[in-house]
Structures are given as C-alpha cells and as structure tokens.
Amino acid sequence: MTVSMNWSYPTSIRFGAGRISEIADACMVAGISKPLLITDRGLAELPMTQATLDHLYTAGLGRALFSDVDPNPNELNLAAGLKHYQQGGHDGVIAFGGGSGLDLGKLVAFMSGQQRPVWDFEDVGDWWTRADVDGIAPIVAVPTTAGTGAEVGRAGVITNSLSHEKKIIFHPRILPCQVICDPELTVSMPPAITAGTGLDAFAHCLEAYCSPHYHPMSQGIAIEGMRLVKENLPKVYQEGDDIEARGHMMSAAMMGATAFQKGLGAIHAISHPIGALYNTHHGTTNAVVMPAVVAFNRPAIEEPIRRLANYLDISGGFDGFLDFLVELNVTLNIPKNLTELGVIDPNLDALAAAALADPSGSGNPIEMTLENTRQLLEILCGRCDPG
Numbered sequence: 389m390t391v392s393m394n395w396s397y398p399t400s401i402r403f404g405a406g407r408i409s410e411i412a413d414a415c416m417v418a419g420i421s422k423p424l425l426i427t428d429r430g431l432a433e434l435p436m437t438q439a440t441l442d443h444l445y446t447a448g449l450g451r452a453l454f455s456d457v458d459p460n461p462n463e464l465n466l467a468a469g470l471k472h473y474q475q476g477g478h479d480g481v482i483a484f485g486g487g488s489g490l491d492l493g494k495l496v497a498f499m500s501g502q503q504r505p506v507w508d509f510e511d512v513g514d515w516w517t518r519a520d521v522d523g524i525a526p527i528v529a530v531p532t533t534a535g536t537g538a539e540v541g542r543a544g545v546i547t548n549s550l551s552h553e554k555k556i557i558f559h560p561r562i563l564p565c566q567v568i569c570d571p572e573l574t575v576s577m578p579p580a581i582t583a584g585t586g587l588d589a590f591a592h593c594l595e596a597y598c599s600p601h602y603h604p605m606s607q608g609i610a611i612e613g614m615r616l617v618k619e620n621l622p623k624v625y626q627e628g629d630d631i632e633a634r635g636h637m638m639s640a641a642m643m644g645a646t647a648f649q650k651g652l653g654a655i656h657a658i659s660h661p662i663g664a665l666y667n668t669h670h671g672t673t674n675a676v677v678m679p680a681v682v683a684f685n686r687p688a689i690e691e692p693i694r695r696l697a698n699y700l701d702i703s704g705g706f707d708g709f710l711d712f713l714v715e716l717n718v719t720l721n722i723p724k725n726l727t728e729l730g731v732i733d734p735n736l737d738a739l740a741a742a743a744l745a746d747p748s749g750s751g752n753p754i755e756m757t758l759e760n761t762r763q764l765l766e767i768l769c770g771r772c773d774p775g
C-alpha cells in the first residue's frame with residue numbers, strides 16, 4: 389500500500405505501512421518519556437512486538453512491557469497492570485494489540501491517577517465526571533487487529549470477573565492522543581481472528597446505521613465503513629498479506645468505532661454477556677448473532693436497509709441484504725449458531741436478562757424485552773426455526 393496519511397479525526401492518526409517505526413516520535417509528541425507497552429501474552433511473543441520495543445530502546449525510551457492480559461480482560465489484569473506501571477515509574481502507556489490489549493492499556497493509563505474503583509466510571513449518565521482528569525496518563529494506541537476500533541474510542545471494555553458482566557468505562561480522555569495504524573502489523577492475524585474482528589467492524593457500522601438516534605455524520609461514516617468491509621474482508625481472509633486490503637480494513641475498524649457514538653444495538657447487547665460468560669471472541673460472537681438480529685429488527689429498518697443495499701451494490705433490497713450477511717458468514721467460516729460457537733446449553737433466561745441490562749441495547753431500533761430477547765436467543769442456539 390502506498391497510501392501514507394496523517395489524519396486528525398477523531399484523533400491524531402499516522403496511517404500507512406511501516407509507520408510503526410515512528411513509535412518513539414509518537415510517544416514524544418504525546419509527552420511520554422518512559423512508556424509502558426501493554427499487550428496480551430500471545431502478541432508479546434511476536435517479532436513485531438519485540439521490534440517495536442527495539443525502536444523504543446534505540447530512541448532511549450526503554451523497552452518496558454506488561455503482557456498479563458487475558459482475552460476479554462478483567463479487573464485482575466487491570467490491577468496487575470497498574471502495579472507494573474506504578475512500580476516502573478512510567479509516564480504513559482502504549483496500548484498495543486487487538487481490543488483486549490488496547491482496552492487494558494487505555495484503562496491502565498486512565499486509572500493510573502484515580503482514587504476510586506474502576507466500576508465507578510462505568511458509562512452511566514455523567515459518572516465520567518467523577519474522574520480526576522489530571523490523573524489520566526497519555527496514551528499512544530497501536531492496533532494489531534482491524535475490528536474493534538478501540539484505538540479511536542473514548543471507552544475501554546472490562547469484564548467483571550465475579551459477576552461476569554462486561555462493563556464499558558467511559559471518559560473523553562480515554563481517547564488515545566496518538567494512533568499508529570500500520571497495516572503490516574495485522575498480517576500475522578490468524579484467518580479466524582481476521583474474520584471475527586472484521587465482522588466486529590461491520591457490526592459497529594451496521595448497528596450505528598440502524599440505531600434510531602439522529603446523527604447524520606455517523607450514518608455517512610457507517611455506510612462507507614460497511615462498503616470497505618464488504619470489498620476487503622473476503623480478500624484479507626483469503627490473502628492475509630494483501631497490505632492494501634488490510635489497510636482498508638483498518639480504516640473500516642476506525643470508522644465503525646467513530647460511527648457507534650450514534651448507538652449500538654441488540655447484536656452487542658447479546659454478544660457482551662456471551663463473551664463475558666463463555667469467553668468467546670467478541671467479533672465472532674457478533675457475527676453469529678448478526679443475521680438473526682437484522683431479521684428481528686426488520687419492521688423498523690426495512691427502508692434504511694434497502695438504501696444501504698443500493699449503496700453496497702446488493703440486489704434484492706432487505707432480503708438481498710440478509711442473504712448477503714448469511715453468505716458472508718459462510719465464506720468466512722463463522723459458526724452457524726451459538727452451539728457451534730461453544731455456548732452449550734446456556735441458561736436463556738439469565739442470558740436474556742443480562743442482554744437487557746447491557747447499555748448497548750438501548751440503541752436497538754426495536755425495543756428489547758425479556759420475551760423477544762429470549763425468543764431471539766432460542767433461534768441463535770438453533771433450538772427453533774427463524775422462519
């Protein structure tokens with residue numbers, strides 16, 4: 389990919405192949421002289437992570453690493469990360485990874501100077517104003533997947549290891565001040581993670597587009613984000629080293645996260661408790677849930693989906709779009725239902741209640757109730773026919 393750009397929306401982004409070599413400069417611009425690079429265990433072992441630490445070391449910024457980060461990270465990972473950060477005398481974080489490493493890194497920086505427990509900053513009303521702004525350390529974000537868009541998000545997702553709930557921690561200053569989007573860093577993603585993360589980006593755009601709140605800017609970003617996923621995700625699934633397509637997927641991921649300020653919906657409301665309880669991959673879970681939720685929302689979204697299908701060059705209006713979603717899942721080898729995903733014999737009443745409690749559901753175009761959400765879950769488990 390020859391495109392190399394500097395963007396300032398929604399934050400400062402260095403986009404282009406090879407730009408990870410600018411990591412030390414990004415730290416210096418962010419005001420960080422002793423960074424702690426936070427990532428997950430799997431990524432910590434990869435040569436590209438070691439090469440990033442080498443860039444820092446050569447520039448005199450040390451090579452400090454914390455990688456005790458689980459998929460769907462929890463408050464225990466956060467406490468361990470904070471201890472490491474404080475003992476090392478760091479002055480900022482490089483959040484490096486997929487959503488798990490990015491979120492944990494962002495939350496370590498956010499919590500580094502707070503007096504209250506992290507749960508006090510959940511995205512509820514104006515709870516974010518409880519935070520001491522001076523206690524938030526600067527964040528440089530480096531995505532290695534193309535899905536969550538957490539590199540341009542103002543929130544971090546963390547699982548409560550006791551209640552098994554995913555909580556969204558929000559503060560405007562959780563938005564990283566410097567982002568490096570280097571598509572070469574995503575090449576080593578295994579195909580299943582490429583597929584799941586790419587469909588997370590698509591789900592963000594789709595749910596934002598369908599949510600009923602007024603936000604035309606998000607609408608525009610969302611439909612172009614979906615076009616980029618439609619045209620590039622099958623390519624990168626087949627040819628993992630197609631840098632141009634990988635770059636477009638990174639853009640789509642950022643577009644999804646930018647668009648979902650408008651709202652999310654039942655895909656995420658259902659996926660969050662499943663991920664928290666069964667430790668399934670977030671984007672893959674969304675992908676499994678997506679076609680059934682779109683069918684469920686049909687009465688409220690038929691017209692906007694028809695317009696979307698036109699833009700995406702999909703014939704057949706709403707039905708054509710639904711067929712496209714199902715076929716895309718087949719092409720990308722996404723499990724057909726929750727049972728295939730590994731969610732065996734779940735307690736549907738408990739899952740439905742947890743989905744209703746998830747704040748994402750408030751953006752769904754059709755009101756979620758215990759009854760209709762339970763029915764949807766039955767379809768998703770393959771226990772009854774969607775027809």
Ligand SMILES: NC(=O)c1ccc[n+]([C@@H]2O[C@H](COP(=O)([O-])OP(=O)(O)OC[C@H]3O[C@@H](n4cnc5c(N)ncnc54)[C@H](O)[C@@H]3O)[C@@H](O)[C@H]2O)c1
Pocket residue numbers: 428429430431459460461485486487488489491532533535536537538541543544545554573574575576577578581584585588645670671
């Ligand atoms: N903050 C947000 O706005 C936001 C939005 C959506 C999801 N999330 C959260 O993000 C998390 C999911 O993130 P994810 O889907 O990116 O997955 P992930 O970060 O959990 O990574 C999945 C796996 O892929 C591996 N991996 C990542 N990049 C790789 C690479 N380039 N090469 C090889 N292996 C690589 C990781 O080591 C891990 O094993 C969930 O916890 C979810 O709740 C956050």
Ligand SMILES: [Fe+2]
Pocket residue numbers: 536588591592656670674
């Ligand atoms: Fe998501």
